[in-house]
Structure formats: C-alpha cells, structure tokens
Amino acid sequence: MAQVKIYGLQEHLAPIKTQISDCVHSCIVTAFQVPANKRFHRFFEMTKDNFHYPADRTERYTIIEISLFKGRSVQAKKYLYQLLFTRFEKDFSISPLDLEITLSETSPCNWGIRGKPGDELTLDYSIAV
DSSP states (O other): EEEEEEEEOOOOOOOOHHHHHHHHHHHHHHHHHHOTTOOOOOEEEEEEGGGGOOTTTTTEEEEEEEEEEEEEEEEHHHHHHHHHHHHHHHOOOOGGGEEEEEEEEEEEGEEEEETEEGGOOOOOSOOOO
16 A cells, blocks of 8 residues: 655646556556555645745656555665656656655554554555565
C-alpha cells in the first residue's frame, strides 16, 4: 500500500495527470511489487503564487510524496527512484532536476485502514521487497 501525493504547477500538471498517475503507479507496482489494484493518488495542482521553488528548477518542477508501510529495502527504494527519474524524463520531458521524490515510512500500527490498525491487517502482498 502506498498513498501518493503529486504536486506541480496547474498549467503543466493538469493536462498530463492521468498519464502521470499511470506512470507513478506502474513504477510502484514494479519496484515494490504492489498489486495493480492498489492505486491511491492525489494531485495538488498549484497556481504560480502558491508554488515556490528554487531558481535552478523550471516550471515543470514536480514533487512526489509517497506514504507507505515500513519494510521495503533500500535497494527497492532506489529502484523506484530510478524508474521514476527515467520515465518522467522519457514520457513527460521532466528532467531529474525537476523531479523530487520523498518516501515517508510508517509503522503499520500507526495507520488506520479498513476499520483497523494497519498491524492487524492481512495483506495480499509482501512489504518486505
């Protein structure tokens, strides 16, 4: 399970958000071996006056924040980053300099889902990848 938030300038993000969602989801499924039906994405389309970024970034600057249960290996995380950097550059002409990705890992007991604490869930996939 991974909750994904994607931030970018509205004028650049809005026209391609479906394709970005497909891309991000495909990368997560590949790197973390998450079932394809586990997609939880939210988009934050920012206006220029609400999205400030460093001068060495362009208007295509995009932030991806992913919240997930603890358990993925460093290798799996690095694989995810590489997949995202490669695909965003190839598919959307968003350079690695304009893409930032953060992972926030949470102990399952700190996540309420399906009416239970996460540590009481039976998942149909492993988080130890």
